[in-house]
Structure formats: structure tokens, C-alpha cells
Amino acid sequence: MQNNTYTVGQVNRYIAGMFADDLLLKRISVKGEVGTCTYTSQGHVYFSLKDNDSQISAVIWRSRTVSGLKFKLETGMKVVVTGNVEVYERDGRYQIIATEIIKEGLGDIYERFEALKKKLEELGMFDKDAKRPIPRYVKTLGVVTAPTGAAVRDIIDISKRRNPGIQIVLYPSLVQGKDAPANIIEGINALEAYGVDVIIVGRGGGSMEDLWCFNDEALAHTIFNCAVPVISAVGHETDFTIADFVADLRAPTPSAAAELAVTDISLEIRRLNDYGKRLENTISHRIDWYRERVKTYVNQIRVHSPEYRINEQRNRLASLNDRMNAIINLKIADKKAKLPTFAEQLDSRMQRKLADYKTKVSLYAKGLHALSPLNKLGGGYVYATAGGKGLKSVKDVNVGSDVTLNLKDGTLDAKITGIREE
Numbered sequence: 001m002q003n004n005t006y007t008v009g010q011v012n013r014y015i016a017g018m019f020a021d022d023l024l025l026k027r028i029s030v031k032g033e034v035g036t037c038t039y040t041s042q043g044h045v046y047f048s049l050k051d052n053d054s055q056i057s058a059v060i061w062r063s064r065t066v067s068g069l070k071f072k073l074e075t076g077m078k079v080v081v082t083g084n085v086e087v088y089e090r091d092g093r094y095q096i097i098a099t100e101i102i103k104e105g106l107g108d109i110y111e112r113f114e115a116l117k118k119k120l121e122e123l124g125m126f127d128k129d130a131k132r133p134i135p136r137y138v139k140t141l142g143v144v145t146a147p148t149g150a151a152v153r154d155i156i157d158i159s160k161r162r163n164p165g166i167q168i169v170l171y172p173s174l175v176q177g178k179d180a181p182a183n184i185i186e187g188i189n190a191l192e193a194y195g196v197d198v199i200i201v202g203r204g205g206g207s208m209e210d211l212w213c214f215n216d217e218a219l220a221h222t223i224f225n226c227a228v229p230v231i232s233a234v235g236h237e238t239d240f241t242i243a244d245f246v247a248d249l250r251a252p253t254p255s256a257a258a259e260l261a262v263t264d265i266s267l268e269i270r271r272l273n274d275y276g277k278r279l280e281n282t283i284s285h286r287i288d289w290y291r292e293r294v295k296t297y298v299n300q301i302r303v304h305s306p307e308y309r310i311n312e313q314r315n316r317l318a319s320l321n322d323r324m325n326a327i328i329n330l331k332i333a334d335k336k337a338k339l340p341t342f343a344e345q346l347d348s349r350m351q352r353k354l355a356d357y358k359t360k361v362s363l364y365a366k367g368l369h370a371l372s373p374l375n376k377l378g379g380g381y382v383y384a385t386a387g388g389k390g391l392k393s394v395k396d397v398n399v400g401s402d403v404t405l406n407l408k409d410g411t412l413d414a415k416i417t418g419i420r421e422e
Contacts, residue, residue, distance in 0.1 A: 009089065016087035019094065025085035030056070030096060031104055034077045045073055049081055049096065057095035058083075067238045068100040070208075078104035102208075113215055116242060120217070125224045125246050132229040132248045135197050137263055140167045142191030142199040142228070144184055147172035151204045151233075151254040158258035163265045169196055175203035180213035185222045192228050199226065200257045201243060202233030214241035223247055233257035382407060394419050 006014075019025055035048035035055055043062030048055050058081055060069055073079070083098040124130060141159055145152050152170065159166055171187035174180040184201060191199050201223070203211075213219075214234045220242050223230045232247035233254040244250040251257035302308050383406040384391040397403060397416050405412040 008092070012087060012089040012092050015092075016089055019085060019087050027082065027099075028085060028096075029080055029082045031078070031080045032056075034073060034075050034079060037073050037075050045069065047073060049079070057093065058098055059095060060098040060101060064099055068098065070238065071103070073101065080104055113242070116215065116217055116220075117245065120220055120242065120246060125220065130224070134229050134231065134249055134261060138163075138166065138197040138261055140169060140194075140196045141261060142169045142171065142194065142196035144171045144173050144187035144191065144199060144201045145203055145254070146175045149204060151202060154253075154255040155200060155258045158255055159262045162259070162262045165265075166262055169194060174213075176206070176210050176213060178213075181216035181219045184213070185219055188222050188226055188230070192226055196228060198229050198231060198261045200231045200233055200251075200254070200261060201247070202231075202251070202254050202257060203235070204254065205236040205239065211235050211239060211241055214243040216242070219243060220246045231257045231261055394421055 030049060032049040032051045032055075035050045037045065037047040039045050043065060045060045045065060047058050049058050050056075060083075080102050081096055081098045082100040082102075083096050085094055086097050087094045120126065143152065143155055145155070147170065156168055156170075159168055169191060171190055173187045174183040188199060188201065201214075203214075211234055214232070223232070223243060223246050229248040231249045231251055232241070232243040233251040233256065234241045234243055235253075237252035249260060251260050384403050385406065386397050386401055386403045389396070391397060391403065397419070399416050399419055401416045403414050403416060405414055
């Protein structure tokens with residue numbers, strides 16, 4: 001028993017899931033009479049939809065009131081509400097979340113619109129690949145619209161303001177009623193034959209009935225097959241027609257169509273001036289860059305040239321020669337500065353040496369004098385020689401040998417007449 005017990009929230013979430021999975025309750029259209037109706041300060045609209053048998057709650061959120069509600073919703077009004085049926089879990093009740101509300105009298109028209117839209121879509125007339133690009137610079141602009149009214153004035157004023165030199169070719173056409181589709185087709189064909197660059201087809205705002213001529217199938221085929229790009233500008237931003245879907249570009253208003261078709265020349269001129277300045281700066285910077293590179297190459301060539309190297313070596317030799325001369329001059333100057341002192345020192349040393357030598361010579365002289373045979377001879381001694389040799393023994397001579405007697409004051413020549421040994 002416990003396993004079959006659920007919370008209220010679980011039950012409501014389960015029911016909400018069932019509603020979400022039911023494809024029949026998605027994008028469903030329900031017709032009925034508006035019961036109570038409340039506009040909130042946030043922009044939401046809460047109301048009830050009823051018939052003779054029952055009623056259902058409904059709401060259209062503020063985000064959908066602009067595109068999905070094109071009139072003021074009032075009690076008692078007969079409407080067709082399109083949207084999703086969902087469960088509001090907090091209160092456990094279901095309601096229609098409306099995405100679009102139309103008056104019941106327009107139901108058949110809306111169904112025809114949806115049927116034609118589906119048919120043309122299946123033919124590939126809405127494919128993006130089939131859309132022709134709008135030329136960036138339009139010289140001749142074709143316009144198919146009513147010759148009077150705000151739409152044509154806005155197109156002409158905005159186009160001339162954006163490009164004073166543009167040529168505008170206007171094909172005055174009916175833009176409302178049963179004859180309007182054929183008239184618009186004639187205008188497109190005529191402007192295509194004239195050779196315009198772009199064609200704007202459109203009119204100002206109005207009710208769905210007023211704009212119905214732009215939901216014509218023949219007009220859709222003419223726009224699709226036109227060799228010139230076509231811009232559809234029908235009604236206001238919230239209005240959509242078959243012409244919008246099949247055209248190469250859809251504009252929310254005629255004024256916006258002129259802005260999309262005609263390039264603002266002043267902006268282009270400013271852009272070109274900016275490009276010119278940027279190009280000039282780029283070229284100037286590039287020239288400066290190449291000039292610096294040329295200077296670098298010239299310096300490299302000059303550095304590696306034989307003439308530069310010879311001059312460099314010549315300068316180096318001159319510098320070394322100057323340095324050598326300077327060093328030599330410094331050496332000479334230093335020597336010259338030291339020479340007097342050295343001479344004085346040398347002279348002093350020589351004087352001392354001479355004095356020492358004089359003293360030694362004097363001593364040697366005295367010693368020699370004391371040892372001199374002459375000095376001894378002065379005491380009565382005789383120095384005898386024979387054959388140039390001094391006689392030291394009687395055995396050095398024989399009887400009859402010639403001898404020389406050296407006295408203090410001279411020599412005597414003698415002959416040995418006898419020898420006596422001691």
C-alpha cells in the first residue's frame with residue numbers, strides 16, 4: 001500500500017509530463033469567446049476561453065504580445081488561440097500558453113496563409129541557398145509601392161541621404177485590394193527589364209486584410225524567378241507575408257529596406273580615407289624599414305670591402321706606430337731623467353774605487369820596497385847572476401865563468417878564478 005502513495009507534486013509532475021509528450025497538445029488552435037481578461041503590469045495577458053459547453057484558462061506572455069497579439073483582447077471577443085496546452089504544477093491546473101491570437105473571422109484567411117506557406121516551402125522557394133545577395137553598391141534602385149504615402153517618402157529620403165547620386169526608379173502600384181497582386185507583378189517585371197540593381201517591394205503597416213495582396217502565389221513566383229535581387233518591406237516589424245519569406249531579403253519596414261539596399265556613401269568615404277591613411281602609414285613604415293635595411297647592407301658591404309680593410313689596417317698600424325713612438329719617447333725621457341743621477345752614482349763609485357786602488361798600490365809599493373833586492377843591496381850586499389840567472393850556489397858556475405855583480409849603484413863584470421865550497 002505504501003508503494004502506491006505519491007505526493008501532490010509527484011502527481012502534478014506526472015500529469016505535466018503526459019501533457020508534454022502528447023503531440024496533439026502542441027501547436028494546437030482553439031476557437032472560442034474571451035471570458036475574463038486581465039492585462040498585468042508586467043505585460044502578460046491572462047484570460048479564459050469558453051464556448052457553450054466549457055472553458056479553459058489561457059495566458060499570453062509579454063514576449064509574445066508584440067508578435068502574437070496585434071489587437072487589444074477584450075471580453076466577449078471571438079478569437080482563435082494557437083499555442084501549447086501545459087500543466088501549471090503549483091496549482092494543478094492546465095492552461096493554454098498562447099503564441100498567437102487572431103480574430104475568429106480571420107481563421108479561414110490564416111489557414112489559407114499557412115497552406116500556401118507550407119506549399120511554397122516544400123518547393124524550396126524559402127531556401128537560403130536560393131537567395132541572391134544584395135549588391136554592395138547600388139547605382140539604380142527600383143521601387144514598387146504606392147506613389148503616395150509615408151513608405152515611398154521614407155525610401156526616397158533615406159536613399160538620397162545615404163547616396164545622393166543614386167537613381168531611383170519608382171513604379172507606382174496598388175498595394176491593397178484584389179487588383180494589387182497583378183499590379184505589383186507588372187512593376188517587378190518592368191523594373192527587371194529596365195535593368196535596376198535592386199528592387200524594393202512593399203508598403204506601410206495595416207491589418208492582415210490590408211496586407212493580404214502580398215500573400216499571392218503568383219506574386220511569390222514572380223519574386224522568386226526575378227533575376228534582380230528583391231527586398232520585401234511590407235508593413236511593420238511584426239508583420240509577415242509570403243513575399244517576406246520568398247524575397248531575397250526581408251526588411252522590417254520600408255525605411256529599413258532603403259538602409260539595407262543603399263550603402264551610406266559618407267561612411268564608405270570615411271572608410272576609404274581610413275584605408276588610405278593606413279595604406280600610407282604602412283607604405284611609409286615599409287619604406288623606412290627597407291631604407292634601414294639598405295643602410296645596413298651598405299655598411300656591411302663597406303666593412304667587408306678590401307678598401308675598408310686596407311684603411312682599417314693602415315689606421316691600426318698608424319695607431320700602433322704612435323703608441324710605439326710614445327713609449328719610446330717616454331723611455332728616452334725616463335732614461336734622460338735618470339742619466340744625471342746614474343752618472344753621479346758612477347763617478348762616486350769610481351772615485352771610491354780609485355781611492356781604494358791608491359791605498360792598495362801604496363801598500364803594495366811599500367811591501368815591494370821592503371822586499372826589493374836593491375833595498376837590500378844598499379846594506380852592502382851583492383846580487384850575482386850568470387847567464388841572466390841568479391846564482392844561488394857555487395855549483396851554478398865554474399872556474400872561468402863570467403858573472404855579473406849587481407851593486408846598489410851599478411854592476412861589475414867578473415870572472416871566476418877559483419871556487420871554494422863551505
